[in-house]
Amino acid sequence: MDINRASEAIDKFLQGYTGKGGRKPTEVRSHPSGDDMNAIKIWVNLGAAAENDDLTAWCAEAEAAIRKAHPDIEKFTLELRADAM
Secondary structure, eight states: OOOOOOOOHHHHHTTTTTOOGGOOOSEEEEESSSOTTTTTEEEEEEEETTTTHHHHHHHHHHHHHHHHHOGGGGSSSEEEEEEEO
16 A cells, blocks of 8 residues: 555544544544655544543554554554644
8 A cells, every 4th residue: 555545544544433532533634744755644633522631542542543454554654643622
């Protein structure tokens, strides 16, 4: 799988993913990094209600779920960031 297809697959996966604390993203953006040819940058908005959640833990669990669902992306570095807005 090339990096563009991997990015699309991650975006689609996260749109239906419910993670730590029952939080499901309200917005997802996933795209190849402009700085690193093997990195995919992923941003999710978990909504304002997630303001006091451990967003780092949510990202760690989400990355593990992505890698389990899509083992063919193992060669890519995932840079996952979550906000509560």
